[in-house]
Amino acid sequence: MHFASGVVRPPFEAACGFLQITSGCSHNRCKFCTFYKDARFAVSPWEEIEADLDELAASPWRYYDRIWLQGADSFVLPYDRLMRVAETIYEKLPWVKSIGAFARVTNFRNKTEEQLRNLAAAGYSRLTVGVETGDDQLLTRMNKGYVSDEVLEQMSKVDAAGLTWVGQFVNGLGGHGYGSRSAEETARVYNQLHPMMIYTASLTLFEDTPLYADVQAGSFVEANERERLRELKALISRLECDTVFKCEHVSMPVKIAGRVPRDRDAMLSALDEAIEESYDGRFERYRASIANL
Ligand code: SF4
Incomplete structure (x- = not known):
């Protein structure tokens, strides 16, 4: 092969x-x-x-x-x-x-x-599409090569054609202080589309990326784990499209899965519990232990 x-x-x-x-x-x-x-x-x-x-x-x-x-x-x-x-x-x-x-x-x-x-x-x-976020400023900053209007244009066409797809979301992509904006904008985009699943990974930086260089230069500050959990809550709270929501990737220290809107309350409760547990640094230690994705 x-x-x-x-x-x-x-x-x-x-x-x-x-x-x-x-x-x-x-x-x-x-x-x-x-x-x-x-x-x-x-x-x-x-x-x-x-x-x-x-x-x-x-x-x-x-x-x-x-x-x-x-x-x-x-x-x-x-x-x-x-x-x-x-x-x-x-x-x-x-x-x-x-x-x-x-x-x-x-x-x-x-x-x-x-x-x-x-x-x-x-x-x-079930094409897996790296949408990552619905926030235009963040899409541009991360050099994704499109903004949300194009996500809506292309993925609406995919939906209309009956071609099934999974949208990826990157938790923490905007860094410190940016989570609620990324969550709001991502919900705005997905609520106009029909992904069969939203699959979440969490930003995990490695030394060979330009974003890691931004961290070293002080121009990007990573979101802490509690912020990331709150960002997930903000996203799940706003999702109105009927879809599966999964956080089961190796980069997620807290694994949750369910259907929105049906299982929204259960997933939000699980995230509240995780936020309570997050004060001892266990999730930071988990992220630091990830050697590759
Ligand atoms: S650079 Fe990486 S994240 Fe961006 S489209 Fe290519 S594989 Fe996906």
């Missing part, structure tokens, strides 16, 4: 078979990101994709019915290429039923609603 960097996928996609059709990230400029630094963005040659599918087809290990496409944003590829990938996957691996991938918000610019509908019909589903 050809993998330009280690397999990166959300925890809930662990049971997939893995295939690389792009490597690296076409953007590669987000200030907090540590991923894909060992691989420049590249589109895999068709012969390489076919060879990997032949290798998967020949393997006796077939305990998966979903393929996860490696790389930060294989959905940047044009519609025709993605359809050809799907057709070839099903031809060579007939037991596969669906295909997932990370996607950037900007990956949908070059696709019409009808094309996205066709991609959904071809089995693409």
